[in-house]
Amino acid sequence: MASRAKATIFDIAREAGVSKSTVSLVLQGSGLIRPETAVKVRKAIEDVGYVYNRGAANLRKAHSNVIGMVINDLTNPFFAELAVGMERVFQSAGIVPFIANTAENPVRQEEVLKSLMEQGVAGLIVSPARGTTPGAFRRLEIAGLPIAFAMRRLPESRIPVIAPDNHRGAYLATAHLVGKGHRRLAFFGGSSDLVVYHERLGGFREACETLGIDARDALIIEGETNRKGGMACLETSLAMAEPPTAALCFNDAVAFGVMLALRKRGLEPGPDFAVVGFDDVVEAEHYMPPLTSVAVDSAGLGERAAHVMIKMIQSRTTRAEDHIGAVNLVVRESCGPDRRTQKRPAPTGAAT
Amino acid sequence: MASRAKATIFDIAREAGVSKSTVSLVLQGSGLIRPETAVKVRKAIEDVGYVYNRGAANLRKAHSNVIGMVINDLTNPFFAELAVGMERVFQSAGIVPFIANTAENPVRQEEVLKSLMEQGVAGLIVSPARGTTPGAFRRLEIAGLPIAFAMRRLPESRIPVIAPDNHRGAYLATAHLVGKGHRRLAFFGGSSDLVVYHERLGGFREACETLGIDARDALIIEGETNRKGGMACLETSLAMAEPPTAALCFNDAVAFGVMLALRKRGLEPGPDFAVVGFDDVVEAEHYMPPLTSVAVDSAGLGERAAHVMIKMIQSRTTRAEDHIGAVNLVVRESCGPDRRTQKRPAPTGAAT
DNA sequence: CTGAAAGCGCTTACAG
DNA sequence: CTGAAAGCGCTTACAG
Structure with a gap:
């Protein structure tokens, strides 16, 4: 079942009774060709089962x-x-x-x-x-x-x-956490070989400074950028003398890991420990609880x-x-109620 | 910042003091070339910053x-x-x-x-x-x-x-449900314009027949192949006079939707309604509860x-x-305990 | 082992 | 508006 010899513009030319050049011009949709000729050529193209050879064209065209x-x-x-x-x-x-x-x-x-x-x-x-x-x-x-x-x-x-705008996204997320009343925050996951890491961490740090969080209360825990990394980060942080009460995660996968690890310890993501993700992947919305995350388009x-x-x-x-x-903080339920007032705010939908 | 004229095998030939043919042979790793010549040519290739033009080669080679x-x-x-x-x-x-x-x-x-x-x-x-x-x-x-x-x-x-092997995967999953004691089963999601649908549905049906489930107790509810479709399927089935107690879902997305809808109604996926997915995507393992699913490599x-x-x-x-x-049923927790004995089995890990 | 020549399927000036 | 001719960068017999 070998392929028949491929048709070329020469075959089309012969079939249509014109020259190769004319066929080429038609192929390129040039306005120089008389409409009847173009129609004739196009019919021939169909008839011979022609497929354009882009390689040959590029060779000649040089781009x-x-x-x-x-x-x-x-x-x-x-x-x-x-x-x-x-x-x-x-x-x-x-x-x-x-x-x-x-x-x-x-x-x-x-x-x-x-x-x-x-x-x-x-x-x-x-x-x-x-x-x-x-x-x-x-x-x-x-x-x-x-x-x-x-x-x-x-x-x-x-x-x-x-x-x-990774910097701004991290800033927004951190500000949200501080607004909820958290004073001891962590940045979970990622490592410094990634430029994105520096950008997101930079936003976190700037928000902490601007909003009066002491540098000693802004913990940075590097880790893998997946669920496992998130779980490890949480464990590390909870083993500290003064654990954080909230974390901005390098990405949503890390955040999922953190929530998983919280559950394993019998803690409720949200009320017991606030977590924000980054990227807003589709699962974020459907997680339990739905994850607050920075949406990137x-x-x-x-x-x-x-x-x-x-x-x-x-x-x-x-x-x-x-x-x-532009980025956009999508607030869901993983950051729990406001810790300062200790009153649960009215449930709100995702702020898209 | 225009590109310099591209080097061709001719440039290499001149640089190395050989002919084009020789260069071409070296490029193709032909054994016909004396080693010293090959070395000389390869050096020239480096020197002129040559990049192979695959389009030109293919034009000539015809494959x-x-x-x-x-x-x-x-x-x-x-x-x-x-x-x-x-x-x-x-x-x-x-x-x-x-x-x-x-x-x-x-x-x-x-x-x-x-x-x-x-x-x-x-x-x-x-x-x-x-x-x-x-x-x-x-x-x-x-x-x-x-x-x-x-x-x-x-x-x-x-x-x-x-x-x-979609047919076998569906068969295995259905048999698992029947083994758990379910006698009224559903197949959720998908539609008949997909060949895969027929394959999976076929496995479901064969298992029901073989294992003595009456055809009237094998419900088929078509729907979108995403979370929304799953939610709709569950609602439809629960509105029936005699609702099913378990469902094999067309894929994991549908299964996630079913579990979501169950939760919304205050039902617990597993104990209250058994669900099995298909495809075993990564999230299946991390869902709440972890989803039993047919793994496809x-x-x-x-x-x-x-x-x-x-x-x-x-x-x-x-x-x-x-x-x-080959496919593989990965048993997790979304099908709950055995309904016949009503005793909870010892928790088991994922059977990979 | 190496070189000279033809040709892959197109496009592009250049004539007419 | 259309045709004849050259050439894009390679590979492939064919000589030597």
Whole structure:
């Protein structure tokens, strides 16, 4: 069941009784072709079962319409949403977007980048893998390829970034905790090899300072960025002489872990220990209790990143302004009632 | 900051003082080249900052090393795992895998397929979008392109399928419910436009028959395949004159919805109403109560699918045997104690 | 072991 | 408006 020889524009030309050039022009939707001719050619295209050879076209044109999206972890819906948002706008702009996953592995990332380059991409949007070295994109930059970072940035890089306002999100969440009457707070999970960690921790710290929380009462406990990490952080903190009463978590997974660990100890997330997450993944809303979290519009950031990339390609530049996306604290029930008044406020819906 | 003119094999040849052919041979790792020459050429490749032009190579070779993976919903970790599994084996086989998302939209799928064809893929693995018409792949089949379906199949298609044993999974889950003493069971969620639905429902029905459950006691309630659908199914069933006491859910999302709805009515999932999910997503283990579910090895199926595709390409065929992957009932706590003895069994861990 | 030449399927000036 | 010709960057027989 071998494939029949593929039809080329030459076959179309013969079928339609015109020259190759005319066919090519029709394919490109040029206005130079007489309508009857175009119709005739289009019919021939159908008849011979033609499929456009983009490789051949790109070879001649020297710039392709495919762009690469390099994602650190596709199995994480947070990043999958980002990819899907980007894909949506590229698709409708007639650009072919290819998604590649690096599984948070810089070596894989290197390979993926190489593949994409060989494929002749016109641009690259990447959410860099953890542990990416600052020089990893040097060669691509020198080659003049438009690159943008999405969601994550690299320290000391001049590549444009599209990311959420992590600092502000952490600030808002921390302020919410303080507003609830908490005076001894913790920041749970994450580690300093992630730029995002510094951003979120920075917001936490600034809120503590601004709102008069003593630095000794702002505990920072690093840990894995998953449920296990959250559980460990909680245990560590409760073993202290003066445990915190509330925690801002690096992300929702950590927050889920904290709530799990609380339950295991017979403590009620909310009334007994307040917890706030970050990212507002879908499960946050359906957890028990529903998790207060900082919502980040992944898909929206993806769309924005795609637009930035399209503009970079069109204006033949590798520079663009950073875009910091708005964030939004979604208040649910994981922070319990107000501790100062000790009165339960009227139940409120999610503040979307 | 325009890109410098790209180096070609001609530049390398000049730099190394050999001919283009020699460079090409070195690039392909041919054993025909004297080692010293190869070293010299490789140095030149480095020096001129060469990047291989795969498009040009494919044009000449007439068969590419890129394959396309078309996924119905990348934001669903269940399918993302599948993609990641495939990617892993392709990557290490020196094949460039590109992931595309159709967002469960047959029109998008059509576009994506077209793009991939134009890109000259050597093969295609697809998890078809819901509502895909049987003829959607006719053209590609005629063109002789190797195609495999993963996770989902199309009715009346001869394209090989790599999918979990949905029938057996549903059978096992149903038998578990019956073993717990339930005599009036329901199948919640899903609809008949999905082949997977028929497979799972078939397993449910066979188990009921085999284990002596009267057909009138095997309720089937269709619904959306998400939390909302699950909630609706539960409400519908409880409104019946003789409500079921247990349900097998089309997937875990439906099961989560059922548990949510039970809680809302003040009922305890498990003791008051037994629920089993399907897919065993990560949250299943961490739910309250932990959800009993049928585990499907998505990543493993992805790897298998990739191997099948590689074999198809190598043997230049469009045919391959179907592969039905083993499934595994993971018993947790959402089915409560045994209803016949009314004694609570000793708590057991997850049977992985 | 290495080189000269043709050709993969397109696009792009250039004529007409 | 349409055609003839060159060329994009490779690989592949074919000589030597």
